[in-house]
Amino acid sequence: MHRPIMRAVGVATSIVAILGTLFVLSPNGDLGAVLSAFWRGSFGTWSALVSGTLVRAVPLAILGAGLSVAFRAGVFNIGGEGQLLLGAIAASIVGLEFAWLGNMGSVAALAASAIAGAAWAGVAAVLRRRFGVLEVISTILLNFVAANLVSYLVRGPLQEPSGVYPQSDLISASARLARLGSSRLHLGVFIAVAVCGATWWFLSRTAAGFRIRAVGASPSAAAVTGGVDVPAVTAGALMASGALAGLAGGIEVSGVTYALYENLSPGYGFSAIAVAILARNNPLGVLGTAILFAALETGALGMQRDAGVPSVVATAIEAVVILAAISFGAGMQWSARRSTAIVAT
Amino acid sequence: MTTERPTAAALELRGIHRRFGDVLALDGVDFRVASGSVHALLGENGAGKSTLMRVAFGLLRADSGTVSVAGRQLTSPSVRSASRAGLGMVHQHLSLSPGLDAAENISLGGRGVYRPGPAAERLRSLAQQSGLDVPVDAKAGDLSIVQQQRLEILKALARDATVLILDEPTAVLAPPESAELMAWIRSFAGSGGSVVLVTHKLREALAVADSITVLRRGQVTYTGPANESTEARLTRAIFPDGEPLPVALVIAPPSDVVVSARSISVRGDRGGVPVHSASFDVRRHEIVGVAAVEGSGHRALLAALASLRRISIGELQLPARIAFVPADRQRDALIGEFSIVENVALFGLGAAVGRMNWGAIAERARKLIERFSIAAASETVAAGTLSGGNQQRLVVARALERPVDLVVADNPTRGLDVQASAFVHDQLRRAAAGGAAVVLHSSDLDEVLALATRVLVVFHGEVRECAVDRNIIGRAMLGAA
Numbered sequence A: 001m002h003r004p005i006m007r008a009v010g011v012a013t014s015i016v017a018i019l020g021t022l023f024v025l026s027p028n029g030d031l032g033a034v035l036s037a038f039w040r041g042s043f044g045t046w047s048a049l050v051s052g053t054l055v056r057a058v059p060l061a062i063l064g065a066g067l068s069v070a071f072r073a074g075v076f077n078i079g080g081e082g083q084l085l086l087g088a089i090a091a092s093i094v095g096l097e098f099a100w101l102g103n104m105g106s107v108a109a110l111a112a113s114a115i116a117g118a119a120w121a122g123v124a125a126v127l128r129r130r131f132g133v134l135e136v137i138s139t140i141l142l143n144f145v146a147a148n149l150v151s152y153l154v155r156g157p158l159q160e161p162s163g164v165y166p167q168s169d170l171i172s173a174s175a176r177l178a179r180l181g182s183s184r185l186h187l188g189v190f191i192a193v194a195v196c197g198a199t200w201w202f203l204s205r206t207a208a209g210f211r212i213r214a215v216g217a218s219p220s221a222a223a224v225t226g227g228v229d230v231p232a233v234t235a236g237a238l239m240a241s242g243a244l245a246g247l248a249g250g251i252e253v254s255g256v257t258y259a260l261y262e263n264l265s266p267g268y269g270f271s272a273i274a275v276a277i278l279a280r281n282n283p284l285g286v287l288g289t290a291i292l293f294a295a296l297e298t299g300a301l302g303m304q305r306d307a308g309v310p311s312v313v314a315t316a317i318e319a320v321v322i323l324a325a326i327s328f329g330a331g332m333q334w335s336a337r338r339s340t341a342i343v344a345t
Numbered sequence B: 001m002t003t004e005r006p007t008a009a010a011l012e013l014r015g016i017h018r019r020f021g022d023v024l025a026l027d028g029v030d031f032r033v034a035s036g037s038v039h040a041l042l043g044e045n046g047a048g049k050s051t052l053m054r055v056a057f058g059l060l061r062a063d064s065g066t067v068s069v070a071g072r073q074l075t076s077p078s079v080r081s082a083s084r085a086g087l088g089m090v091h092q093h094l095s096l097s098p099g100l101d102a103a104e105n106i107s108l109g110g111r112g113v114y115r116p117g118p119a120a121e122r123l124r125s126l127a128q129q130s131g132l133d134v135p136v137d138a139k140a141g142d143l144s145i146v147q148q149q150r151l152e153i154l155k156a157l158a159r160d161a162t163v164l165i166l167d168e169p170t171a172v173l174a175p176p177e178s179a180e181l182m183a184w185i186r187s188f189a190g191s192g193g194s195v196v197l198v199t200h201k202l203r204e205a206l207a208v209a210d211s212i213t214v215l216r217r218g219q220v221t222y223t224g225p226a227n228e229s230t231e232a233r234l235t236r237a238i239f240p241d242g243e244p245l246p247v248a249l250v251i252a253p254p255s256d257v258v259v260s261a262r263s264i265s266v267r268g269d270r271g272g273v274p275v276h277s278a279s280f281d282v283r284r285h286e287i288v289g290v291a292a293v294e295g296s297g298h299r300a301l302l303a304a305l306a307s308l309r310r311i312s313i314g315e316l317q318l319p320a321r322i323a324f325v326p327a328d329r330q331r332d333a334l335i336g337e338f339s340i341v342e343n344v345a346l347f348g349l350g351a352a353v354g355r356m357n358w359g360a361i362a363e364r365a366r367k368l369i370e371r372f373s374i375a376a377a378s379e380t381v382a383a384g385t386l387s388g389g390n391q392q393r394l395v396v397a398r399a400l401e402r403p404v405d406l407v408v409a410d411n412p413t414r415g416l417d418v419q420a421s422a423f424v425h426d427q428l429r430r431a432a433a434g435g436a437a438v439v440l441h442s443s444d445l446d447e448v449l450a451l452a453t454r455v456l457v458v459f460h461g462e463v464r465e466c467a468v469d470r471n472i473i474g475r476a477m478l479g480a481a
Helices: A003-025 A031-044 A046-072 A080-097 A099-131 A135-155 A188-205 A207-217 A219-224 A230-257 A268-278 A283-307 A311-328 A331-344 B049-056 B079-085 B102-107 B116-130 B145-158 B175-190 B202-208 B231-238 B298-305 B329-333 B340-346 B358-371 B388-399 B418-433 B445-451 B470-477
Strands: B009-020 B023-034 B038-042 B064-069 B087-090 B163-167 B194-199 B211-216 B219-225 B257-266 B275-283 B287-291 B313-317 B322-325 B406-410 B437-441 B454-459 B462-466
Touching: A003 A031, A003 A311, A031 A046, A031 A283, A046 A080, A046 A188, A046 A207, A046 A230, A046 A268, A046 A283, A080 A099, A080 A135, A080 A230, A080 A268, A099 A135, A099 A230, A188 A207, A188 A230, A188 A283, A207 A219, A207 A230, A207 B340, A219 A230, A219 B329, A230 A268, A268 A283, A283 A311, B009 B049, B009 B194, B023 B038, B023 B049, B023 B194, B023 B211, B023 B219, B038 B049, B038 B175, B038 B202, B038 B231, B049 B064, B049 B163, B049 B194, B064 B079, B079 B087, B087 B145, B102 B116, B102 B145, B116 B145, B145 B163, B145 B175, B175 B194, B175 B202, B175 B470, B194 B202, B202 B231, B211 B231, B219 B231, B257 B298, B257 B437, B275 B298, B275 B313, B275 B437, B275 B462, B287 B298, B287 B418, B287 B445, B287 B470, B298 B406, B298 B437, B322 B388, B329 B388, B340 B358, B340 B388, B358 B388, B388 B418, B406 B418, B418 B437, B418 B445, B437 B445, B445 B470, B454 B470, B462 B470
Parallel strands: B038 B194, B038 B211, B087 B163, B163 B194, B287 B437, B287 B454, B322 B406, B406 B437
Antiparallel strands: B009 B023, B009 B064, B211 B219, B257 B275, B257 B313, B454 B462
């Protein structure tokens, strides 16, 4: 009843808080310069938009589509980050070791990344099914394992030949995704659009997608009335979201970094949670929210570069926006309903 | 303290209005309970009985009108002020903490330090005074339904309640238990207490009450002393157009066996009561009633028959086409936020493959809405927006859309008004006439008796067949020979 009012008050408060913070921290108290730096960093120029914002939106959109599938099934997959890293590892290995694949190299790298991401999520699925470990816990912990695995690989088996830098060699040219013109944007942007469209189609038009939605909305009705194997559907949704997270990691290596290194992802797996929730777990909406969150990040970098706002402040502001979006937007119902669903299954 | 006039009302509600959105749930209701009397509040589901009692108990604020207890008006209605004035309410769905023992449950909501010894002592003396026997040390979750209900009443008495509101207290009881509760209610009134008995059972009201008030669509349509009330008069007050008569259908004699159970055992649900070595047959054209009090193992039996749970030993033959109507439609049958079309598609979803043909499913949904007279604006509205009766019509319509060999229905008319119940009964009879075997469980023994051609009684996990006779079944439900 009072929710719209609360929401408006919350959003207004957040905006005031953000602008106030920027004002205090901006050099000479020039708020206008800070905001214009944000604009130039995110949407204001062609290169900022294409080489900055859209490049960042690609992994966010693919991850967000995957997380939508998990969230719709009532599975709280917090492990997008770890699954993404496993995908990046798999794509790097294929790109480094299977140069003979020729122009199938990039396809093989991406396929391997999706399989690796699904397998990493599968660990959480098995833990849930066999030992009743909640995926909220297991996927978070698997993030740390994945990050440490990357650290080990780039200092050990996959380290570049000189052994100086903690990163892998560059992957073979055939495993790379083509770039569009002179920009940093790569073919992955089309993959992202296709993935979001296909995921939307899957959820709304197929029996398996409807099973996922039914299980997420009411596990008991799905089981009793639908005769649906609820544990199998939740495990499948978790692994599907893992596959897409892995794909996002593979695309990041094949299209952007061309090598494996630590901190390959600036927390895409976490931002994608907000991307999915803000889009109300609608994969088509994810395309929009992914661009929004990518712009927040590139805009924040712009503020740091051009207006001297410290990057920690930019990161904090991003967090406030995410919290505000989740608390006063779609997340409100979402979090309350989902937490009961998780307990019930 | 002023001396009360003997005629002062124990509870008096005046001019109560309450609106929910577009619905006027209570439309100027006056309700007066004389002290030392039992007052039955009758009416269909949705007539406003529970709403009125929630207003009296301070759970719900009236838009206008006053509530007085023992002649004193409650200035700011709240549960606390109502309790302090001497009002106690036992809800239809009991609200004990299953993990706490009886004494702890009684003391919940108290203040200060909890001391187990004195609390148990208090409960014991209260139980003795009131004649309501409960085990003091047992966890509430381990008590039988009857004991839980007694504990709920004791909880109210512990707060010095002199006016007790009992909301459909016999819905979960076997006939002998109901009779015992009615006797207790009379004795409580005899010792000066007052009772509001909310019920939809005419016979119960006539048997135990001093006065009867009937609500229909938020208005009082009858009020008077019980000894001047007749079933016919009350029926007219409850149902505007007279009680709908069940459609008489000639059901063919039982033919081939559809369900064959030989010494089957079924485990209970999460520590629930299991079924052990049950043997029975169900044939086409039969409506087999399953009678049992809560916690007897009948849930496990129904789950096995609906092929939702595997049997642990024995031999159970089930047909391929089974329609299950679960007891909790909100939880197990429908997804409230999904459209009617999606809810139609939910049925049998586990076996669906490939693409969803939404166009064809929408067409089926439209046909079901028409054929089963479901009051819905269109097939695209969310199922949760339908009234309870129409939700159940949808559930039944979906289950019986195509011919089935076996219908398993668990409390299919719970919470429905008479019209909607008659619809469900009619559909079950039609299914049986059409060649299905029907297994029906209802907590309302009258419903089982009205429909069943045979009755299986489940008690403590044992299943046995009984003659279709109220007394024999009632005794068997409590394990008496």
